[in-house]
Amino acid sequence: MPFMQQETHRIDTVDGICVSFDHYYQLGRDVALVIGHGFFKSKETATFRRMAQAFTQNQDVICMDFRGHGASSGRFTFSTKEDAELSAVLEWGRSRYRCLHVIGFSLGGAIAINTVSRQRNGIEALIAVSAPAVFEEIEFKFWTPEAIRRGIQGLERGAGCRFGNPFMKKQRPIDNIARLEGIPLLFVHGTNDVIVGIRHSHRLFAAAKEPKRLEIIEGGSHAEALFRDDPRGFVQLITKWQQAAKGGTNG
Secondary structure, eight states, X not given: OOOOEEEEXXXXXXXXXXXXXXXXXXXXXXXEEEEEOOTTOOTTSHHHHHHHHHHTTTSEEEEEOOTTXXXXXXXXXXXXXXXXXXXXXXXXXXXXXXXXXXEEETHHHHHHHHHHTTOOTTEEEEEEESOOSSGGGOOXXXXXXXXXXXXXXXXXXXXXXXXXXXXXXOOOHHHHGGGGTTSXXXXXXXXXXXXXXXHHHHHHHHHSOSSEEEEEXXXXXXXXXXXXXXXXXXXXXXXXXXXXXXXXXXX
């Protein structure tokens, strides 16, 4: 295998946020996967570093930090303004790759749906993992043993958040998902998700246009925990679907 290189870049958004992202690449590849984390996570955590490296077996990877997380500046607005970071990273990627695939986790999935619905150019696939259909309807049953256990597991070096205003008006992914018609969509959700209930992915899938696919992971938890619990199985699920999507099918 050719030598895998890694570089960290920083670029500015239209509203003055300095967004940081890691670029994993091999010379000659023309497709990259853009990874967007969820609330309280970052590309700096061990989970997202392992994930980014795992996906490089089949493609280049761009793993980013949203505002208020990791090495990016600003304060997190819970999906209100974070489309600016993803937009800036997508613009950077478009100038270097024939096409981009995007995978977003939890609120990162909501941001991906909202952003790509307005900026489709060069995006050939989108994966939403444990994404909420509507922010205000997120369940987050924090008092349950599962939520407590997952919260403790998520306390990795690099995790954390600098909070902005959580009450700002937000776009609703359920209102934007149909605009992605023609872009292959994969929704992934665990049946034991106590933060964003599985009904969110069912609603998004029902409202989405073809080509689309819904993968339910029996007993699976929330967002990046699906990777942490079964790294090989998760990466195989995503990359197999990506290969099928590039072949013009959602099978």
